[in-house]
Amino acid sequence: MEPLRADMFEEICPSSLMPIRFGDKWAGLVIRCLEDGPRRFSELRVPLHRVTPKVLTQSLRSLERDGLVRRSEYAVPVRQVVYELTPLGRSMLGPMRVVCEWTAAHWDELLDAREA
Structure with missing residues (x-):
């Protein structure tokens, strides 16, 4: 299994504009990180470096x-x-x-709406 990339979820990741949420703010990203198999907490922290350990723990517990x-x-x-x-x-x-x-298909429209 490949290691998770640190830039998996960049600042301008479409997930930040996604109007539909799967659980809490970070749940969808956690699910994507686990898509290829089991991961340790420290592995999840690599692409989810913007999430505090406390919030990541809360998200994992909720999931x-x-x-x-x-x-x-x-x-x-x-x-x-x-x-x-x-x-x-x-x-x-x-x-x-x-x-x-x-x-992704509506990226520009979502950005325009957020900026308006």
Whole structure:
């Protein structure tokens, strides 16, 4: 599995203009980070560097509570916690792709509306 890129969600990422939210402000980005498989908290922090650790933890807990993310803890050889999408969470990927495509298609209109 490829490491997550630090520039995965740039400042001008379409996700910042997306008028449709999946959970809280960061939930959709967390779901995208978990799309290719389980990740540790520190791995999620790389592309989500604009999110404080506290807020990222809250978002992960919310996604877990809603059944979209599974948190697994392993004690061997050292304590390790990983997060992964559940089947319900994976079912969000299709609708999210559609919303991302719509946002990209209407990027200029959304920017103009925000600036007005």
